[in-house]
Amino acid sequence: MSLDLIEPILFGLLAVMILGAGLGVVLADRITTSALLMAFTFLNMAGMFVLLGAETIAAFQVLIYVGAITVLILYGVMFTPQAPRSYGLFFQKQTPLGALIAALAALPVMAVAFAFRDSGRLPARGGDLVPIATSVFKDFAFPFEVASVLLLAAMIGAIVLVRRDEE
Amino acid sequence: MVPGPFGLDPTFWAVLRLVISVALVLFLILNGALLLIYLERKILAVMQDRIGPYHVGPFGLLQTFADALKLIAKEDFRAGQTDRAFFLAAPALVFSPMLASFVVIPFGPGIVGADLSIGLLYLATLGSMGVLGIVIAGWASNNKYSLVGGVRSAGQLISYEVPGILSLVTGVLVAGSLSMVAITEGQPGPLVNFFIIPFAFVTYFIAALAETNRTPFDLPEAESELVAGYLTEYSGMRWGTMLALTEYGNVTIVCGIMATLWFGGWQGPGIDSGPITGPLLGVLWFTLKTYAFILVFMWIRATLPRMRIDQLMSFCWKVLIPATLLNLAVTAVLLLAFPGSLVPVAIANWVMVALFMLGLPMLQQRRLRRLRARLRDRAPGMAAAG
Numbered sequence: 098m099s100l101d102l103i104e105p106i107l108f109g110l111l112a113v114m115i116l117g118a119g120l121g122v123v124l125a126d127r128i129t130t131s132a133l134l135m136a137f138t139f140l141n142m143a144g145m146f147v148l149l150g151a152e153t154i155a156a157f158q159v160l161i162y163v164g165a166i167t168v169l170i171l172y173g174v175m176f177t178p179q180a181p182r183s184y185g186l187f188f189q190k191q192t193p194l195g196a197l198i199a200a201l202a203a204l205p206v207m208a209v210a211f212a213f214r215d216s217g218r219l220p221a222r223g224g225d226l227v228p229i230a231t232s233v234f235k236d237f238a239f240p241f242e243v244a245s246v247l248l249l250a251a252m253i254g255a256i257v258l259v260r261r262d263e264e
Numbered sequence: 265m266v267p268g269p270f271g272l273d274p275t276f277w278a279v280l281r282l283v284i285s286v287a288l289v290l291f292l293i294l295n296g297a298l299l300l301i302y303l304e305r306k307i308l309a310v311m312q313d314r315i316g317p318y319h320v321g322p323f324g325l326l327q328t329f330a331d332a333l334k335l336i337a338k339e340d341f342r343a344g345q346t347d348r349a350f351f352l353a354a355p356a357l358v359f360s361p362m363l364a365s366f367v368v369i370p371f372g373p374g375i376v377g378a379d380l381s382i383g384l385l386y387l388a389t390l391g392s393m394g395v396l397g398i399v400i401a402g403w404a405s406n407n408k409y410s411l412v413g414g415v416r417s418a419g420q421l422i423s424y425e426v427p428g429i430l431s432l433v434t435g436v437l438v439a440g441s442l443s444m445v446a447i448t449e450g451q452p453g454p455l456v457n458f459f460i461i462p463f464a465f466v467t468y469f470i471a472a473l474a475e476t477n478r479t480p481f482d483l484p485e486a487e488s489e490l491v492a493g494y495l496t497e498y499s500g501m502r503w504g505t506m507l508a509l510t511e512y513g514n515v516t517i518v519c520g521i522m523a524t525l526w527f528g529g530w531q532g533p534g535i536d537s538g539p540i541t542g543p544l545l546g547v548l549w550f551t552l553k554t555y556a557f558i559l560v561f562m563w564i565r566a567t568l569p570r571m572r573i574d575q576l577m578s579f580c581w582k583v584l585i586p587a588t589l590l591n592l593a594v595t596a597v598l599l600l601a602f603p604g605s606l607v608p609v610a611i612a613n614w615v616m617v618a619l620f621m622l623g624l625p626m627l628q629q630r631r632l633r634r635l636r637a638r639l640r641d642r643a644p645g646m647a648a649a650g
Contacts, residue, residue: 129347129350129403130349133353133400136396152380152381152382152386153382156382156385156386156389157385157389159389159392160385160388163392163393163396164389164392164393164425165392165422167396168395168396168399168418168422169418169422171399171400171403172399172418172419175403175411175414175415226381226442
């Protein structure tokens with residue numbers, strides 16, 4: 098049994114888990130459950146990246162989304178007062194509209210997906226570390242730096258907004 | 265596919281190898297935890313002028329085995345108002361990243377689960393995943409002390425990840441690879457990376473103490489203020505998995521990273537001596553180096569008091585992160601400016617170590633003076649009393 102045979106099975110499993118967990122994020126009644134299921138979705142996405150031979154992106158996916166973003170969301174949830182209100186989240190009350198928009202968004206995606214033909218061989222497995230490094234620090238160094246300046250500005254803005262005045 | 269030994273079919277060998285390595289790592293974690301708990305109790309006892317465990321077995325060696333048996337035999341108990349699914353999931357969420365980390369640790373020449381090209385990044389990634397389980401445990405316990413422990417843990421671990429990863433990046437710049445095996449093989453002589461980038465080692469050591477919740481950064485489970493922090497509601501083997509196995513497993517991993525990245529991992533005298541003795545000696549050197557750091561961790565626990573949460577955070581954001589960023593920038597610039605020579609990097613790093621050690625007490629004194637002056641201005645009566 099070689100990897101070529103296992104790959105579609107793994108893909109199917111991951112796809113089912115991503116879709117299932119994604120549905121759970123939207124449908125779950127409690128925000129903590131949603132947050133944990135979201136972390137699960139991110140983990141499965143990392144599995145997809147590994148399947149595509151992009152281990153570095155998978156590692157960053159887990160490092161940033163599971164290790165930091167989900168924890169920060171849980172952190173926020175813990176500091177939010179739990180008012181005695183119905184747990185139905187904002188988007189659960191608009192099911193018909195949501196279904197319509199989802200269907201509209203799904204149409205072009207499906208059109209593209211079914212029109213896709215294998216466009217020759219992908220680069221062989223051998224790690225994606227070097228390709229990522231060259232594209233970030235050589236080919237697209239300027240956009241990368243612009244994005245980081247943007248993030249810096251956002252961070253300074255956040256600090257200024259929450260800063261208490263010196264008494 | 266790796267061909268198997270003794271003419272085994274490669275596919276069969278791949279599965280067999282997986283089973284053997286997971287079993288070996290589980291064996292290592294379980295026994296390592298028993299041994300480390302015994303060592304910690306004995307060393308703390310010696311440092312505090314006590315005897316420590318001595319009833320069960322020779323020198324009390326079997327004490328931790330007895331404790332583990334008791335934990336396994338305990339009733340699987342859950343307090344009534346806890347959040348069932350999260351409460352049960354939290355120990356697994358903490359344990360499994362730690363277990364998976366052992367895949368890339370090179371124990372000896374040729375003895376490694378998988379030589380990933382992104383080994384160090386993989387370890388940093390799994391290190392960051394453990395926070396999730398701790399936060400969930402604190403939340404699900406439905407207990408104020410647990411929640412405070414979980415929230416502290418989230419703040420502390422996410423903050424200290426930054427200097428930890430920045431120090432690792434500095435080490436990777438000098439080593440030239442993210443693969444743990446390649447990093448080890450790049451330090452054959454006695455001139456290991458520690459002599460080139462000691463400052464990155466110092467900052468990583470501090471960050472590693474914080475990331476494994478060890479004293480002086482054990483705020484998430486501070487027993488004198490929070491009962492046991494996020495562990496308060498746990499008992500039996502769930503408690504054992506979260507505290508004993510995971511904490512000591514994580515300590516082993518960060519000490520293994522330090523031994524590999526800065527002290528040459530399994531490199532040592534006699535590793536080329538033969539097909540059997542070479543790997544065995546390599547395992548010995550790796551174990552000795554790793555356990556040396558673990559002993560320092562225990563020594564620190566016996567010596568230093570716990571930091572306050574505001575001191576902890578301000579130390580990370582105001583001292584450690586600027587220092588590691590500066591170190592990273594200086595190392596990168598010097599490596600580009602003097603290609604092929606590591607001497608300028610080494611000089612700059614040793615200077616930074618000296619400045620760090622001299623500057624920190626001075627900063628602290630200035631801060632204390634300012635604090636006293638402010639107190640005096642605000643309440644003259646109180647300052648006189650203090």
